[in-house]
Amino acid sequence: MAAGLRVEERFHQMHLRKQVSYRKAITKSGLQHLAPPPPALGAPCSGDPERQIRSIVDWSESATYGEHIWFETNVSGDFCYVGEQYCVAKMLQKSVPRRKCAACKIVVHTPCIEQLEKINFRCKPSFRESGSRNVREPTFVRHHWVHRRRQDGKCRHCGKGFQQKFTFHSKEIVAISCSWCKQAYHSKVSCFMLQQIEEPCSLGVHAAVVIPPTWILRARRPQNTLKASKKKKRASFKRKSSKKGPEEGRWRPFIIRPTPSPLMKPLLVFVNPKSGGNQGAKIIQSFLWYLNPRQVFDLSQGGPREALEMYRKVHNLRILACGGDGTVGWILSTLDQLRLKPPPPVAILPLGTGNDLARTLNWGGGYTDEPVSKILSHVEEGNVVQLDRWDLRVEPNPEEGPEERDEGATDRLPLDVFNNYFSLGFDAHVTLEFHESREANPEKFNSRFRNKMFYAGTAFSDFLMGSSKDLAKHIRVVCDGTDLTPKIQDLKPQCIVFLNIPRYCAGTMPWGHPGEHHDFEPQRHDDGYLEVIGFTMTSLAALQVGGHGERLTQCREVVLTTSKAIPVQVDGEPCKLVASRIRITLRNQATMVQKAKRRSATPLHSDQQQVPEQLRIQVSRVSMHDYEALHYDKEQLKEASVPLGTVVVPGDSDLELCRVHIERLQQEPEGAGAESPTCQKLSPKWCFLDATTASRFYRIDRAQEHLNYVTEIAQDEIYILDPELLGASARPDLPTPTSPLPTSPCSPTPRSLPGDAAPPKGEELVEAAKRNDFCKLQELHRAGGDLMHRDDQSRTLLHHAVSTGSKEVVRYLLDHAPQEILDAVEENGETCLHQAAALGQRTICHYIVEAGASLMKTDQQGDTPRQRAEKAQDTELAAYLENRQHYQMIQREDQETAV
Numbered sequence: 001m002a003a004g005l006r007v008e009e010r011f012h013q014m015h016l017r018k019q020v021s022y023r024k025a026i027t028k029s030g031l032q033h034l035a036p037p038p039p040a041l042g043a044p045c046s047g048d049p050e051r052q053i054r055s056i057v058d059w060s061e062s063a064t065y066g067e068h069i070w071f072e073t074n075v076s077g078d079f080c081y082v083g084e085q086y087c088v089a090k091m092l093q094k095s096v097p098r099r100k101c102a103a104c105k106i107v108v109h110t111p112c113i114e115q116l117e118k119i120n121f122r123c124k125p126s127f128r129e130s131g132s133r134n135v136r137e138p139t140f141v142r143h144h145w146v147h148r149r150r151q152d153g154k155c156r157h158c159g160k161g162f163q164q165k166f167t168f169h170s171k172e173i174v175a176i177s178c179s180w181c182k183q184a185y186h187s188k189v190s191c192f193m194l195q196q197i198e199e200p201c202s203l204g205v206h207a208a209v210v211i212p213p214t215w216i217l218r219a220r221r222p223q224n225t226l227k228a229s230k231k232k233k234r235a236s237f238k239r240k241s242s243k244k245g246p247e248e249g250r251w252r253p254f255i256i257r258p259t260p261s262p263l264m265k266p267l268l269v270f271v272n273p274k275s276g277g278n279q280g281a282k283i284i285q286s287f288l289w290y291l292n293p294r295q296v297f298d299l300s301q302g303g304p305r306e307a308l309e310m311y312r313k314v315h316n317l318r319i320l321a322c323g324g325d326g327t328v329g330w331i332l333s334t335l336d337q338l339r340l341k342p343p344p345p346v347a348i349l350p351l352g353t354g355n356d357l358a359r360t361l362n363w364g365g366g367y368t369d370e371p372v373s374k375i376l377s378h379v380e381e382g383n384v385v386q387l388d389r390w391d392l393r394v395e396p397n398p399e400e401g402p403e404e405r406d407e408g409a410t411d412r413l414p415l416d417v418f419n420n421y422f423s424l425g426f427d428a429h430v431t432l433e434f435h436e437s438r439e440a441n442p443e444k445f446n447s448r449f450r451n452k453m454f455y456a457g458t459a460f461s462d463f464l465m466g467s468s469k470d471l472a473k474h475i476r477v478v479c480d481g482t483d484l485t486p487k488i489q490d491l492k493p494q495c496i497v498f499l500n501i502p503r504y505c506a507g508t509m510p511w512g513h514p515g516e517h518h519d520f521e522p523q524r525h526d527d528g529y530l531e532v533i534g535f536t537m538t539s540l541a542a543l544q545v546g547g548h549g550e551r552l553t554q555c556r557e558v559v560l561t562t563s564k565a566i567p568v569q570v571d572g573e574p575c576k577l578v579a580s581r582i583r584i585t586l587r588n589q590a591t592m593v594q595k596a597k598r599r600s601a602t603p604l605h606s607d608q609q610q611v612p613e614q615l616r617i618q619v620s621r622v623s624m625h626d627y628e629a630l631h632y633d634k635e636q637l638k639e640a641s642v643p644l645g646t647v648v649v650p651g652d653s654d655l656e657l658c659r660v661h662i663e664r665l666q667q668e669p670e671g672a673g674a675e676s677p678t679c680q681k682l683s684p685k686w687c688f689l690d691a692t693t694a695s696r697f698y699r700i701d702r703a704q705e706h707l708n709y710v711t712e713i714a715q716d717e718i719y720i721l722d723p724e725l726l727g728a729s730a731r732p733d734l735p736t737p738t739s740p741l742p743t744s745p746c747s748p749t750p751r752s753l754p755g756d757a758a759p760p761k762g763e764e765l766v767e768a769a770k771r772n773d774f775c776k777l778q779e780l781h782r783a784g785g786d787l788m789h790r791d792d793q794s795r796t797l798l799h800h801a802v803s804t805g806s807k808e809v810v811r812y813l814l815d816h817a818p819q820e821i822l823d824a825v826e827e828n829g830e831t832c833l834h835q836a837a838a839l840g841q842r843t844i845c846h847y848i849v850e851a852g853a854s855l856m857k858t859d860q861q862g863d864t865p866r867q868r869a870e871k872a873q874d875t876e877l878a879a880y881l882e883n884r885q886h887y888q889m890i891q892r893e894d895q896e897t898a899v
Contacts, residue, residue: 053099053113056301057126057293061221061253065129066122069293071285073100073107079149081106086115102288104146104179124179126294127216127254139214139259140200143178147187151175152695156183157191179289180204204290206376209267209318211295217255252310254294260315265380268311268344269296270304270331272323275351279367283322283349286372299327304334317344318593320379324352329419329571332389332590336417347379347593354572356420356503360525361385362595364701365507369631371694382593386526388500391587392416392570397561397579409565411580414573417587421504421571424560425471425495426540428567432574469494474563479532479555491550493534498558498584501525505543507703510535512548520554528586529554558584597654597707615651615710618717619644619662621682622689622697623725631697638691641719644682655688655705655713662720681815683724691719724811762789769800774808787817788824796824798832802844810844814851822853829859837865837881840874845881855885 053070080087080098088111089096097110104123108116116122124144151162151174162174162184176192177184181204185192203210258266269287273280287296297307311317321328328348335343350358355365392413472492477484488496497510502523504510511523511531523531533549543549560582568577620641630637647661666681688700690713699721700708710718760780766789768777777797781787790796798821801809813821825831833853836844845865849855858864863871866885869878 053110056298057296059254059294061218063127063218063253065127066125068101068106068113068116068123069103069288070099070113071102073098080112081108081121081147082112082115082119086112086118088112088115102285103293104144105289106146125213126292127213127218130217130219130255141180141203141212141214143183143201144180145176146179147173148175148177148184149173151177151184153184155186155191157185160186162186180210181207206290206373206380208263208265209291209376209380211266211292211314212259213292213294215256215258215314216292216294217257219251219253219255221251221253254310256311256314258314262316265316265318266311266314267291267295267318267320267376267379268307269320270299270307270322270327271296272299272327272351274300275323275327279351280322283351283367283372290372290376299323299330304331305338308334308338308340312338312340318379319344319346320349320375321346322349322351324350325354325357325420325571326352326573328357329415329417332419333417335590336588343591345382345384345591345593347382347595349375354506356505356507357387357501359503359507359703360501361592362704362707364703366701368699368701370698370700371696374694374698378595379593381596383596385592385594386589387419387592388526388528389587389590390418390422390498390500390530391583391585392418392422393583393585394577394580397563397581399561399563409576409578411578412575413568413570413577413582414575415570418500418571419590420501421497421499422568422584423495423497424475424562424566424568424577425493426535426537427495427497427505428569428574431569431572432567432576435574471496471566474566476561476563477532478559478561479553480557482553482555484532484552487552488534491534491536493536493550495535495540497533497535497549499523499531499533508543510543510549511551520551526589528556530556530558530584532558556586558582560584595704595707597709613651614648615653616646616648617710617714618646619665620717620719621686621725622719622721624721624723627689627697627721634691634696637697638719642725644720649710651711653710655700655708655710658688658710658718659705682720683722683815685724686720686722688713689719689721691717724815760785762786762791765789765797766791766800769797769806769809770804772801772804772806772809774806774812777809778812781816787813788821790824794824794826796821796826796832798822798824799826799830799835802832802836802839802841805839805841805844807843807847810847814847819852822848822851823857825857825859829861831857831859831865833857833865834859834863834868837869837874837877838872840869840872840877842874842877842880845869845877849881849884855881 054067055070057069058064058067080089084090087109089109098107099110099113100107101123103126106121148162149172154161155175173187175184176187178201180201183204203212269291271280271284271287273284284296284298297304319331321331328346331346335346348355348358348361348363350363350366353366355363359365392415394411394413396411469492471494472485472489475485475488475496477488477496497504499510502509502511502525510533520531521527521529531554532552534552535543535549539547539549562577562579562582565576565578567574569575620638621644622637622641626637626640630640644662645665647658647665649658649661653661663682687702688705688708689697690700690708691697692713692715697719700713760783762785765777765780765785765787767773768780787797791800798810798813798817801813821832823831831853833845833848833855834857836848855865859868864881864885866878866881869881
């Protein structure tokens with residue numbers, strides 16, 4: 001019995017120690033608001049509001065330890081983190097704005113930010129204090145525990161999911177998670193305390209690229225209190241400081257003291273928020289959550305130089321440039337100036353519009369919605385490659401005598417180095433006019449549609465004026481000592497490009513695809529050679545449809561001499577250069593990160609090299625409407641998908657090969673084991689969805705399909721996104737995710753089948769098109785209605801859809817009606833494009849033109865669609881139609897020449 005009492009007493013003591021350790025852990029982890037507030041903090045905090053509501057990282061010497069980084073948010077379903085006891089909005093009983101910390105993801109009301117000091121809750125620390133009292137401080141990182149009222153995933157201890165509270169008035173805390181490593185536990189002692197809180201934080205799955213806060217020390221400003229009796233110390237200090245460079249000798253509030261490790265690849269992220277619309281600002285918040293906030297930099301706050309100087313001694317450093325090709329060039333030029341040894345390799349997250357360098361290095365043509373966690377993994381696993389960079393030296397042309405200087409011409413180039421290309425002639429002239437017009441009237445260039453319209457109009461007017469047709473008469477080109485001028489004069493190009501990378505003009509390949517240039521070496525970006533290409537107007541137009549220019553030579557050095565002022569551009573930066581001699585030579589090679597092809601998700605068996613010979617995969621199609629609404633819920637999105645058929649592909653296929661097999665489903669509905677249960681064809685803009693390697697669906701850029709294996713994004717079923725497919729909520733023949741009945745939400749009656757009744761009359765189709773009743777029109781078509789029906793005035797259904805301005809009906813008719821509907825005319829000779837141009841319907845005009853309608857047809861008055869737009873005083877639409885009309889003429893000339 002005594003032994004039983006001793007056991008009970010020992011158990012009671014263990015339980016007591018457990019509770020004490022729990023409270024200590026709570027105190028150290030920053031979760032003090034579980035307990036009553038300390039009396040010393042009873043008075044309200046009266047801090048500086050500008051300091052408290054900070055949306056950027058503070059690098060000054062007055063930076064606060066554990067300071068939050070606030071962004072405005074519209075989150076309304078989460079309670080204020082300070083709790084009801086301190087919530088100002090609760091006391092005032094009114095709605096006030098909310099802010100969210102990007103680094104730890106807590107949400108508070110704006111007036112409640114200063115109340116966080118009452119509960120002593122700080123953000124995850126991004127640095128550590130220096131000083132004698134911190135000498136013995138452990139060099140590992142502690143967890144930063146945060147209460148969560150909502151939490152995805154499962155508890156790390158018990159493996160059970162977190163109970164989600166969907167009501168707006170839920171006060172229960174369901175989880176405690178670390179904002180560093182993202183581990184989460186149930187908010188109870190049985191789960192949270194069984195793991196060792198005192199253990200170091202692993203920093204999560206991206207620990208290799210995260211810069212630990214223990215590497216970043218806040219320095220104390222040196223005190224100028226040296227006495228005259230300490231001359232030796234003063235002299236020693238002077239000798240030491242004289243050995244340092246001008247940059248190293250300058251005092252900074254923060255010092256980087258790394259602890260090198262061969263497994264680490266510390267990352268600096270530079271984001272240009274001006275690139276890609278508003279994408280840059282959103283990307284910054286995501287990186288602040290996954291990384292140390294002091295390794296993420298906004299380039300609009302001073303550029304990359306200060307950060308690169310600070311981190312110059314970090315071993316195995318990598319850089320992620322989030323922006324366009326100009327942003328990458330800015331960072332590379334800064335690295336050249338700093339002369340870092342070895343230079344850190346640069347990866348790219350493309351946020352701009354062209355992104356030719358990003359395409360070359362497999363990073364794609366633009367950021368869509370790939371999770372930031374996946375991007376960090378790609379940067380860590382990427383291959384280090386070299387990129388040639390070329391010097392441009394300009395001097396006046398000594399053979400030209402004094403002449404009257406051309407107005408607006410300059411004797412200097414906007415850049416003295418290029419990574420992508422240097423060009424002169426037609427393309428530079430168009431780019432120059434666009435830049436000059438935008439600088440003069442920036443308010444007129446606030447949309448991508450207007451910018452494209454201006455480019456199209458400028459290109460066509462420049463073609464009519466023939467400003468670049470005599471280019472060959474005013475230049476002399478010598479490549480590696482060989483004079484190419486006679487060859488250029490025979491070709492009579494209107495544009496010459498000196499190309500360093502395979503991509504140009506938003507993804508085109510002006511040198512041609514590999515295997516097409518048998519007389520030259522394969523094009524590379526690291527071979528020390530430039531490709532010289534000439535373009536006529538015909539080859540420039542064909543470039544957008546897979547053509548290429550005239551290959552002139554590959555060389556290591558170029559001497560270009562101009563005899564008059566000519567428009568030129570360097571990596572997209574244009575100017576008009578006076579008569580000059582330009583020498584192009586190799587400057588150096590930049591170190592870059594190329595996105596690697598992954599096999600991590602390939603299902604391998606006992607033999608690590610074994611791959612299935614063939615895979616039979618079900619293909620399902622997802623609409624853009626459903627994707628935007630449900631892509632954070634995989635199961636609902638799978639239910640909303642539309643079966644397309646089954647493909648049989650080799651086990652080692654990448655997505656490029658898989659695309660070929662999927663497109664055959666539309667051509668061979670009964671062949672090779674492929675069955676296509678749907679009749680709606682795929683649009684040309686469909687893309688693959690990754691449904692297996694992330695917590696949600698995300699799109700795969702078409703330029704990156706060769707990097708992904710089928711087995712990496714699919715198991716038994718592969719999902720594709722079709723932006724022109726109707727959503728499940730708008731398809732009468734498909735059940736919605738919440739209803740198993742095959743009834744149409746657009747119409748109260750079930751869909752009629754062709755065998756149940758006679759085909760609908762043409763008048764019903766016309767009436768549906770006039771009333772803009774898309775669901776009725778679709779239902780009548782599926783019941784056997786003829787989409788080529790005409791009324792008494794020979795007006796087609798497309799004419800009626802254009803007159804009502806129904807974009808949805810127009811798209812449906814373009815996808816499902818025969819091609820003849822595009823150029824069908826009514827009694828007065830008008831096509832549907834005439835009508836859309838007269839009404840100023842730009843989007844509908846774009847749809848009809850891209851579908852292949854003729855722009856040369858005239859009505860009874862002899863007007864083309866362009867002239868109808870001019871009469872409607874829509875100059876931008878007229879310029880667009882004029883440009884596309886010219887393009888059609890060039891295509892027709894090419895076809896006639898080929899015949």
